[in-house]
Amino acid sequence: MKTRVFVSLKASVxxxxxxxxxxxxxxxxxxSVSxxxxxxxxxxxxDTESADEARSLVSEVSDKLLANPVIESYRVEVDE
Amino acid sequence: MKFAIIEFPGSNCDHDAYHAAKHVLGQQAAFVWHKDAGLGGADAVVLPGGFSYGDYLRTGAIARFSPVMESVREFAAGGGPVIGICNGFQVLLEAGLLEGALLCNRRLKFLCQHVHVRVEQTDTPFTGAAQLGQVLSLPIAHGEGSYHAPPETLEALEANRQVIFRYCSEEGGLQDAANPNGSLAAVAGICNPERNVVGLMPHPERACESALGSEDGRVVLESVVAAVAA
Structure with a gap:
């Protein structure tokens, strides 16, 4: 399953x-670029059976490693 | 006493810390490889500066999962003194042993220079031999040293007196020009609520001999020697 994670600094940072x-x-x-x-x-x-499982797994690794919740937020996309 | 100096792949101030502990202070010191479990019976732990895992992903983000960090966590939970210097501070923040995060310096420049920091608290194992308000001349060498924490975290840190070093002028003033990297509230170093885990961006271990431009860093290491002996 292909997934994508976008990590960005929180607006307050x-x-x-x-x-x-x-x-x-x-x-x-x-x-005009502001x-x-x-x-x-x-x-x-x-390697997961479903898109839901993929989303849940990738969210977990984003919380643990890909993003630092103190300064960053993330968004996950999963190919259905 | 015995210092354990943790070595991650990419640590490069490990030998500076070893030299300061062993040759300058005359204490025992041993390197502990990041894949080792256990700290060899050390009395204090140093997470040194450098570029663990090449600073990939975020500074300290991968090192925090090294096997030795479990031992460091247990040692800290038991009240053992732990200091993270520069990259070591970044590792402690990523590991959640200290609160907040370090961002790119505000002008994006890698800063390699001597700065002044003011000792804000003396009831930690790493500042006990210093005077309150004492101004130390210490080197910094970092690209990501701008301390950041959400407002409620910073408020709690201030209320609990966990900010233990702030960037300042030579006279000890807190003007913005004396804050090299844009750290929030000029924070250069903090401790945990239990006060035994300390992290700071400046390098006290590189300022322990006059030949290196400053001996002001000695007080940090001498403090822990005194704390362990007490």
Missing amino acids: FDPQGRTIVEALQSMGYG DVRQGKYFEVDV
């Missing part, structure tokens, strides 16, 4: 990398 990117874009003339938040993207293949 300052993202200096995103800030630097948006400033670069604005200096390149993209004045904000960028940088995150992480994982492709996780799992």
Whole structure:
């Protein structure tokens, strides 16, 4: 089963990398780009019987390892 | 007394800690490989600086699952003194032995310089020999050292007097310019509620001899020697 995990910094956490990117874009003339938040993207293949099982497993590993709940949140997508 | 210095793949301040403990302070010191179980009967544990697991995923995120961390957790739960320096601090935060997280420095630069930190609390095994408000000159060397915690966590840390080092000016002032990495509340180091687990970004072990530019870090290690002897 193919799954994808998107990890991003919580809205309350300052993202200096995103800030630097948006400033670069604005200096390149993209004045309409108002904000960028940088995150992480994982492709996780799992051997499970169902999409529900895959989602539950990948959520568990995201809680334990892929994301740090103090500063990050995540979203899981599973191919049905 | 005996120091256990944990070595993860990618630790690179392990020998600095060993040298400071053994050759400067004249104590026993032993390296403990991260795959070992047990701490060899040590009286204090040092999680040294470096780049455990290449800082992959997040600093300290993978090292926290090393087998030795179970022993460190048990040692800490029994009241044993544990100090995490730089990457070691990052590992302790990821392991949940300390609260909060460390983010990229606010200007994204890897900072390698001497800074001043103020001792905020002296009732921990690593600050007991220091004076309250004492200003130490210590080196930092990190890219991810900006301390962050949710407001309620920071409030609890302050209420319980768990912030034990803050970045400051040479005179001990807390102006923003003296905060090298943008840490919340200028936090340079904290302890757990039981006060035996301490983490800090600056490197006291690299500031134990005048030839290295500062001897101010000695007080941190001398504190634990005194605490263990007491």
